[in-house]
Amino acid sequence: GDPATQAVKALGSCCQDSDNVLDKINALHDKLSKCGAVDREVEVERQCQKLRTMYQRAKHLAEAELEACKKSLVQVDDLIYRKTGEAMPPTAVAIQQGTKRKRESFDHLGDLGLAAPMPMTPAAPSP
Helix, strand or coil: CCHHHHHHHHHHHHHHHHHHHHHHHHHHHHHHHCCCHHHHHHHHHHHHHHHHHHHHHHHHHHHHHHHHHHHHHHHHHHHHHHHHCCCCCCCHHHHHHHHHHHHHHHHHHHHCCCCCCCCCCCCCCCC
């Protein structure tokens, strides 16, 4: 099939894998929550590595899902451009990356002893 269809299929597969891992994580947490206090401590020790591995897998799949989503968006934008000749506006991800680069350059100014044009609020997440 065309690249857009392949990208969407890859995204769907990735989402399904993520859902399966999250279901397993939730089932294990549910099992642990139903144990008595003494049994829970023993069971947590026994299942800790398994949980860690599942969380690592979930993180990897979330990152893969993000990449698959970006590829799908590029393919759909390309289809729109080929059909209409209209270029799509930059995606929120591209805008966010540009903002992050600007923030990093302002942070660099702070390292040099220069003030950034706008101070960061205490609630702002650190880069």
